Amino acid sequence: MxxxxxxxxxxxxxxxxxxxxxxxxxxxxxxxxxxxxxxxxxxxxxxxxxxxxxxxxxxxxxxxxxxxxxxxxxxxxxxxxxxxxxxxxxxxxxxxxxxxxxxxxxxxxxxxxxxxxxxxxxxxxxxxxxxxxxxxxxxxxxxxxxxxxxxxxxxxxxxxxxxxxxxxxxxxxxxxxxxxxxDVPGFVGNLLIVPYLLDAVRAYERGVADMEAIDDVITLGFNHRMGPFRLSDLIGLDIVHDMAASMYEEYKDPRYQPPVLLKQYVRLGRLGRKTGRGFYVYED
Ligand SMILES: NC(=O)c1ccc[n+]([C@@H]2O[C@H](COP(=O)([O-])OP(=O)(O)OC[C@H]3O[C@@H](n4cnc5c(N)ncnc54)[C@H](O)[C@@H]3O)[C@@H](O)[C@H]2O)c1
Known part of the structure; x- marks a missing residue:
């Protein structure tokens, strides 16, 4: 057809x-x-x-x-x-x-x-x-x-x-x-990218390095165009949170559980680029 x-x-x-x-x-x-x-x-x-x-x-x-x-x-x-x-x-x-x-x-x-x-x-x-x-x-x-x-x-x-x-x-x-x-929750893209984004937040929470440093490791060391914090801000922290919550609901795997800091940013309305503030502040 x-x-x-x-x-x-x-x-x-x-x-x-x-x-x-x-x-x-x-x-x-x-x-x-x-x-x-x-x-x-x-x-x-x-x-x-x-x-x-x-x-x-x-x-x-x-x-x-x-x-x-x-x-x-x-x-x-x-x-x-x-x-x-x-x-x-x-x-x-x-x-x-x-x-x-x-x-x-x-x-x-x-x-x-x-x-x-x-x-x-x-x-x-x-x-x-x-x-x-x-x-x-x-x-x-x-x-x-x-x-x-x-x-x-x-x-x-x-x-x-x-x-x-x-x-x-x-x-x-x-x-x-x-x-x-x-048809599995997250399909392929979000199934793989969401736990990676959450792991970055957890690494920051544990004091492994600051956000810029974590982003730099990924962009400079792995040739990604963006590190996990800038990518989360681009997607929208509410969206990242909701995708994680929905996959956690389905898989009950702690890798998908939204970290506390992510929840706090969402509750503060710091949703990323679309609100001008997320993990980073955007002047434009
Ligand atoms: N934004 C992304 O990065 C992204 C990426 C991939 C998939 N998606 C998915 O695409 C879908 C849409 O996301 P979006 O970011 O475009 O959302 P959005 O909020 O920008 O757009 C949704 C639109 O649906 C309209 N709408 C709501 N109820 C309606 C109705 N009864 N009849 C007609 N229109 C109605 C709203 O007015 C709004 O304009 C979602 O399922 C989302 O998960 C989003």
Whole structure:
């Protein structure tokens, strides 16, 4: 099945990135937001994303114009009915996602593929909210979507191979490098990166070294672009905390237990770059 029409439900950081990339690639896209204000915010984000891509020379003005004409934004969920694939990208809230997946399932044709961009919620929980669990997979894009190559395609034990293949093809067509992984909490990326980030906090708590020194060891000694504290600030300390808590709940392995210091920063509202303060202070 050739995928031509994409719908994205939830047009925040991730949803707008997906819409931008899909529109640039030549797909017809409809984005659904909860409120008119959400639609306005999404429009501004996509416009800023296209401008930034244009400024980097990765798009011609003509291509940017064409991309602008390929997407529409609305608050009307009925607009998704003609989509070949619907990607859900609302808040990381299991009750909300279950409700939205149920509504999407009721609106679209039986051949439509459903995907969720969830970072930590088991896909089987979302699949079970629909009448087509075989046709629900994860499409885990990374932030910022236009720049990051990886997409984890998450399959469940009942996923149709045809659906998994279609999502791999779609991600490839969007210029990404898809990797198929199974539906375990954290998938591969967060399964490995979260305990590493938490270990860095624990090392700091134990007085092994200060944060800058730990970051320097990782950037200078291992050629990572960022050390664990700067990376946590980029992801958002609340997000790191919630991912860890959700994996700890599932695995009951102390490696995933959020360290006290991380909890304290979150409670203080020092969430990282997005609030201007996290483990570090950001002047810009
Ligand atoms: N931010 C990241 O780094 C990142 C990376 C990978 C995956 N994810 C996942 O992607 C998903 C979205 O994350 P985000 O960072 O874009 O969040 P976000 O808060 O930026 O965006 C979520 C959007 O969903 C909208 N929304 C909420 N309820 C809705 C409804 N009923 N109908 C339509 N829209 C609704 C909100 O208005 C908001 O704009 C989450 O599942 C998250 O775990 C996030």
């Amino acid at each position: 050739q995928i031509e029409r994409l719908a994205v439900v939830g047009c925040g950081t991730m949803g707008t990135g997906i819409i931008q990339v899909a529109a640039q690639t030549g797909l017809e896209v409809v984005g659904v937001e909860a409120t008119a204000e959400g639609v306005r915010r999404a429009q501004d984000r996509i416009e800023a994303g296209l401008e930034a891509t244009l400024a980097r020379g990765k798009l011609t003005p003509e291509q940017a114009r064409a991309a602008r004409e390929r997407f529409t934004l609305t608050t009307d969920l009925d607009a998704i009915t003609a989509a070949d694939v619907v990607v859900e990208a609302v808040f990381e809230d299991v009750e909300l996602k279950v409700e939205i997946l149920g509504k999407i399932d009721a609106l679209v044709g039986e051949n439509t593929f459903l995907a969720s961009n969830t970072s930590t919620i088991p896909l089987v929980v979302l699949a079970a909210a629909t009448r087509r669990p075989e046709r629900v997979v994860g499409l885990h894009f990374f932030n910022p979507v236009p720049a990051m190559k990886l997409v984890e395609v998450i399959r469940t034990p009942v996923s149709e191979p045809e659906h998994v293949r279609a999502m791999v093809d779609l991600a490839t067509r969007l210029g990404k490098s898809p990797v198929v992984v199974n």
